[in-house]
Amino acid sequence: MILGPLEIEGYGPVRPFAGANADLGSVGTVGGLRRTRRPGEVKLLPTIDASLDACEVRDGATLSFHHHLRNGDGVLNLVLAAAARRGLKDLHVAASSIFAIHAPLVEHIRNGVVTRITSAFVSGPVGEAVSRGQLPTPLVLTTHGGRARALEAGALAVDVAFVAAPAADRSGNISGRLGRAACGALGYPMSDVEVAGHVVAVTDALMPYPLPAIDIPQHLVDFVVEVPEIGDPAGILSGTTRPAEDATSLAIAETAAAVIAASGLLVEGFSFQTGAGGVSLATAAAVKRRMLEGGIRRSFASGGITGFHVEMLEAGLFRTLLDVQCFDLAAVNSFRRNPAHQGMSASMYANPANRGPVVNMLDAVILGAAEIDLDFNVNVTTKANGVIMGGSGGHADTAAGAKLAIITTRLTASGFPKLIERVGTLTTPGETVDVVVTEAGVAVNPRRGELALQLQAAGLPIVDIAGLKAASEQRAATHAQPQPEPAGRVVAVSEYRDGTVTDLIRSAGACVKLPRR
């Protein structure tokens, strides 16, 4: 039974999610038009305003941005402020992620400057405004890999990609490794600049030609604009990027590491990815100890990279890091000086429609969750009250690619149960989630019968997911979370990495479910 509409105004036809890792067959990529340059032509423009002229930005244009400066990014705000001053309307903001610092976007939505948003992660005031129904069209929430797919396939057609460039030269070479706001790897814009109609580098560190550390090359860049500040490099470090130290987190981490060991994957060449959360990193620390004990080396870590991963690289536990984005300044420093700390594009990282992304090669991934349900579905998109506070990022991508996808979570958060009947928003399909590790035991997806036996044989505390749910409810201060009826219009569409739709999010936080297989 399909409860949601099959065509949504401002979004178009909905293709419901039909299974992870379906064979996509051969997928088409689009070409484009590039403005060519004769010798001596000048790419430097004095202002962002001038770049909007030069790129012929009109009402309805799609402008793309990236989030390597995370909650310190100043470029999205600068560009939209310039657009608003010009009276531009109906812009489509295609930002790889949106943070609290992008709060001015709320005003641009209110004024009709921005009427469409596509992003892999939306937190802070923008998520709240969208949940209140302020954006006239549904927010499109992609995964990081799905965004790269949409760019390459032309489904997300970008008129102008604005690259927050920690350093640039006058020909448009861009470096993430130099400048006052060095952010390290530039994996997300690497995918944008390949397909955008125009590309503008916005920098606060214009350096002599040519840059000695080029991350995005000149022949893909149309214009260079110098501004006083592209953002606050301190904002790169947002959220926890050190291992948790409390007893409960450490216990969960130890169990998760034991799950990996029991799975048989913790052998020479073992690879993994973790989020930057405290439990994830504590798990990484526990895995690290087991690797050291077992003499296991020569693996890799991928995704967003922290100083913790760098320490493991330098300790010889990784052969290389494949970094789409640095999560802290220790990672930025490492990316700057260590050639074995390699960058990768969003497409190389996680796009399901290329010839094989890095996520396909992961042994294990450690992920968090806001909610998990009885089908192992995970929500990292909305809060218990239904308000948008995130999105997949690489969550659904890595879960689909890794041999072993582990969700580590406490049973409750802020008094609410995290294991529930049905997730508020389906971000990552349960069929791609193998194990849920909590302080009350480990639940194994029934699809992974053999894995359950392995974990049981290793003496791990296996419980079924319903048991975890019961324990979660028991410990919650709020016995049953509020379950508002689906109401209001669709304010956001949660897209799976292949462009199908896993869920619809309605205003006032209510959700309409698509049929599950």
Next chain:
Amino acid sequence: MILGPLEIEGYGPVRPFAGANADLGSVGTVGGLRRTRRPGEVKLLPTIDASLDACEVRDGATLSFHHHLRNGDGVLNLVLAAAARRGLKDLHVAASSIFAIHAPLVEHIRNGVVTRITSAFVSGPVGEAVSRGQLPTPLVLTTHGGRARALEAGALAVDVAFVAAPAADRSGNISGRLGRAACGALGYPMSDVEVAGHVVAVTDALMPYPLPAIDIPQHLVDFVVEVPEIGDPAGILSGTTRPAEDATSLAIAETAAAVIAASGLLVEGFSFQTGAGGVSLATAAAVKRRMLEGGIRRSFASGGITGFHVEMLEAGLFRTLLDVQCFDLAAVNSFRRNPAHQGMSASMYANPANRGPVVNMLDAVILGAAEIDLDFNVNVTTKANGVIMGGSGGHADTAAGAKLAIITTRLTASGFPKLIERVGTLTTPGETVDVVVTEAGVAVNPRRGELALQLQAAGLPIVDIAGLKAASEQRAATHAQPQPEPAGRVVAVSEYRDGTVTDLIRSAGACVKLPRR
């Protein structure tokens, strides 16, 4: 008056050359179809034969190759031998360059396995066979930048790109920096893999996943084939890559360096490119001395890189090297260990149809010539007897891009005059050649009147080009070179970087001229 045909069988309509650095406006790029990969799918294939099956290679297919192993390359021969064994016919070989080691290609031409060739440089037996009229369709000679343009625009549609991979992993990541046949930068295949229908990495060093030094990433590669040897790394060093030491060459080099100094370009940030010939490198040495004397630093060198450039990088005379191809093992070693020695794709290097290639940023380029004529046109494609022995490579690209394009040459070679009435084949248009430096003086293109005054003021021995021609003829053992009448069918088409045609080459070495502007 157009003497040549406007449509050539096996080539199509001829667009005659209409001027260098014309405004190409906005240029379209093509998309393609990529076969996607689910987690766990295997890219390793046991043989090249298996890759021909997997890529569904049929009669008439276009197979591309690159020449980073130069005269040591084994991959083109291996693939075509496999194709011949299968009875494939009418293949189109799109190799970035062809050397003497590719002599087996002559047999494949004779047997109808290969009936089309596109390349930026063809020397050795293949050039001779083409000149004898053995290839049934005209050889298309592009520039290095023009080849990248044709690839991106879809004018050169590649079915399968074979990448000679000094190292690869099972997911298709490729490194030029590792393995027994490490060749350094991989600039040419970087452009092929972006657009080819299929991409096959052929390697003799299959390493654990993931490579710690990735030059071409996995998501662009379909298959990996391991072979005993991809070639002979000693063949990378082919031709002279050390400065000449004889008195005449040194005199020419000193004069060329003095020309650069007098032009006013030899200031902070000065950049240049040289070929790998002895006179070119002797000029680089003379420029180096002047830079050291003047305390000039922080420039760059681009193109094919030698140990000589590496020494200058390490001496602090360059901020960075932008390397499309390493010309010797010293360059390979530097590329492996020095991050300031950066790789670049053929498109970034020289494609006139992107947003601005590196050649556009060159101050000076030092180039050689087989012949130069009274219009400053240069031939580096055919010998005096009209037989194909080379092609533009980056010659026409750098001449068009650089502020100052200098041809350094002796007046005669093998007894023949090098300055003649009209070049046998027009490779690089005279309008992009600024100065010709010989042992008998310096000729300045009349288009560069101000430059002539600068050189005169600096006391340089200025003569007009007719004077150089007279001196050249006087010194030649053969007073006038044989000038066979245009005869036979068109065996090769010399394309300018924008896809227009600068010249047609007929069998028996005779040439038909297109009108000059």
